[in-house]
Amino acid sequence: MPAKRPKVAVFKFASCDGCQLSLLDAEDQLLAVAGAVEIANFPEASRRIVKGPYDIGLVEGSITTPHDVERIREIRKECRFLLTIGACATAGGIQALRNWKDVKEYTRLVYASPEYISTLDRSMPVGSYVHVDFELRGCPINKAQLLEVVNAALNKRKPTIPTHSVCMECKLRGTVCVLVAKQIPCLGPVTQAGCGALCPSYDRGCYGCFGPMENPNPPALSKRLVALGCDRRDVVLMYRGFNAYAEAFRKESDAHEK
Amino acid sequence: MYVVELNDLQGLFTALSQQGYTIIGPQVRNGALTFDRMTSVDELPRGWTDHQDGGMYSIARSGDDALFSYTVGPHSWKRFLFPARLRLFAARREGKGFAVDPPAATPAPPYAFIGVRACELAALDLQDRIFMSGQYADAHYTAIRSSAFIVAVNCGRGGGTCFCSSMGTGPKARDGFDLALTEIMDGERHAFLIETGSSRGKDARAAMQAREADPSEIARAAAVSRAAESTMGRALDTSGLAGILAENFEHQRWDDIAKRCLACANCTMVCPTCFCSTVEDVTDLTGDHAERWRRWDSCFTSDFTRVAGGNIRMSTRTRYRQWMMHKLSHWVEQFGSTGCVGCGRCITWCPVGIDITAEAAAIRGANVATTNG
Incomplete structure (x- = not known):
């Protein structure tokens, strides 16, 4: 085991949290993961937040607001290896259905004071705004695949994530x-x-x-x-x-x- | 040749079980005839048949009590001999290097395969040549294959996508079996003509209540195979085909196929002769333990042709062409025969029904209508 454990951070954008919870759902391997990496920033799992930079950043969710754009650019700067997880982060998610409609019309219908809503026209994958080192697909992701990518990063090998049918x-x-x-x-x-x-x-x-x-x-x-x-x-x-x-x-x- | 009545066929299953064989045979599962473990004649698909066409498969009641009136299903025997996934070895970190744990001696369960069709015997023969000959014989395959007991069953009807007659592989089993059965149904009579192909087969026959066949029973069995031959749904003109394909490497038809082909790899997965695999290494989080696994791969995937510097087959056009030309052209140079046995699985299980016989005919220049897609 490496003397210095890699620092891992988990970030959330527009999403349901299901993908990042896959990490906590790793059950038998969770303790091994916690032993192999330092969970430095994972609000769903721990109140303790260690400042960046981070060795591995896991990003869940799509980019839907101007604030999201600023935030993902900051996160990119802080993470040596940026891994996006799930259909939201890799394709815009189910909320990208609004990309075919006028989002302003929705905000007028849904919110009492739509002027407080600052949103982009489209829900987009993280990769449309910053460079992503690896995209892990799925809604939700497969936890075994998540462990495989983390595992491969720790062991400096290529992850085995087939792209066939x-x-x-x-x-x-x-x-x-x-x-x-x-x-x-x-x-x-x-x-x-x-x-x-x-x-x-x-x-x-x-x-x-x-x-x-x-x-x-x-x-x-x-x-x-x-x-x-x-x-x-x-x-x-x-x-x-x-x-x-x-x-x-x-x-x-x-x-x-x- | 001998004959055994249906009521005495269980004797074969009992004898095989007593000899320690794990019996695998066709059973109705999930709307298809697939292979599974069995111990009794009663588990065979009595009264079931199948209907097949490009991209279409269904099972239906046959209207009689025949045990073997289906043709071939989605599974092939390679699933047992060349498993979809296999752990090749495990390794442990030791100091600055690593030690390889010896592979567990393959506890090859001696299999008895029930209902192997003539086309499938030909496929086994082709895979034997791939896996059991030369310097790089596959120990796992060899162990399982050598101990397997083969009960062939001659087809009594041709399937909608069958073309074994064209490929010279069927419908009647000629060799490569321990026992070959032909199902004979005449009025109330339900029996099986038995041919033996090995001493093991002779011993198994002796364990059944079999008696010598009379000429009328032999004639009746011959008629069963003729019926299969005359009802075959497809045909492939193989004369000079290897050369014709080689000369038509840039034929416009390849572009046409690429528009229809999904590159999903189903054809290669169901093909009983496709033998390609990849290896995948897994580690635990500490990196102290690693395993190497082999799994089925396909010439339709991108990773299959990724080499240093790039990918040598980027398009579906080149991938389909590679698959079909390997089967029908390069294989001839490589192994002295085609790699296709005419089972029709690639036609049936292609979601869009691409038909290798129609594509070959189109490239030959024969006048064929495009079927599906």
């Missing part, structure tokens, strides 16, 4: 293809692996929680979905989930909305 995970575990055998609409062929192909193992199609895979071909999949009986609106809604604003999914949903 969810289909490969189904096949590795022996799950029967729900799209082929049950005609269930499924985003697995265009979605990045990482969840362990959870939904198809429960007879559900993939919701695309881990965002587009490395070489996605959504138009080809959509053609099949339409052949299975999905109408244009169904197809739009399928791609407009937690990773709606990820480029490949955004383009495909837009193509079916025209």
Whole structure:
């Protein structure tokens, strides 16, 4: 074990906290993690906050306000290795659905005094504002993948985070293809692996929680979905989930909305 | 040749179990015929059949009591011989170096595979050549394969995506089995013609209440295989194909396929001859312990062709071309035969139904209609 433990900080932007809680959810390995790193700044876990700079910064959430932009730029300066976690931080999250609408209209409807609301037009991934060293996908992230990235950083090796399709995970575990055998609409062929192909193992199609895979071909999949009986609106809604604003999914949903 | 009545077939299962075999056979699971452990004839998919087409698979009642009227399902036997994930070794930090823990002696459970089709025997033969020959024979595969007991079952019907006749691999099993069964159903009669392919097979047959087959039963079994041959859903013209593909490396059809192909890798995962894998190293947080794992990989993934300096196949076009040309062209140079056995899995389990037989025909210049996608 290194004499000086790396300092880890966890930061939150627009998000539900689910991803950063994956770290606390590490159960059996939590004590080992706490032993291997110094949890220097993690308000969800400890009141003790140690000042930066930090060796590893975990960032959850999307950038939605002018203040967020200033804050993420400061965080970037403080973190040697910046890891974004979850669909919000890597694609803008479910809240990016507002990117298709006029956010001012929403603030007028929702808030009694909308003049106090300072927000950006769009909910964007962290990577649109600062350089990110590694993006960990998922809604939520897979805690085993989070440990793998932390582990790889500690041991100075490349993390093993495959970027191929969810289909490969189904096949590795022996799950029967729900799209082929049950005609269930499924985003697995265009979605990045990482969840362990959870939904198809429960007879559900993939919701695309881990965002587009490395070489996605959504138009080809959509053609099949339409052949299975999905109408244009169904197809739009399928791609407009937690990773709606990820480029490949955004383009495909837009193509079916025209 | 011998014959055993359905009621006496359990004798085979009992004998195999007594000899310590773990019996694996087809069972209805999750709307498909997949392979799982079993101990009894009663667990076989009696009365079930399957329907297959490009990107389509379903099971249905066959309307009779046949145990083997399905063709091939989503799983192949490679799952047992060449597991999707396998720990190769573990290592511990020792001083400034590390020590490799000896791999646990593979407790190869002797498997008995029930219902191996002729195309699958051909696939086993191809994988044997990959994993069991030469300087780099795979110890894990060799251990499991050498002890496996193979009960082949001849197909009585061709599936919608089957083309084993074209590839010269079926529908009738010729060799590579311990026992080969042909299901005979005539009115009330339900029996199996038995052929033996090894001394182990002869011993197993002796454990059943089998008697010598009469000429009418042998003729009836031959008709079963003819029926399979005449109902095959696909065909692939292999004459000169390896050369034709090699000459058409820049054919426009590859661009056309790339528009339809999802690069999801399903074809390679379900292919019973695809043998590619990658290795992944895992460490614990301290870095004091490490393990090396092997897992199935695919020529459709980006990491597969990442080498120092870049990636040699960036596009789906080049990846599909590599896969199909390896199967039907390079394999011939490499191993002296094609790498395709005509099982049709890549057609059925392609979510958009890309059909290797149609693509090959299109590149040959034959007049074919594009099916799906």
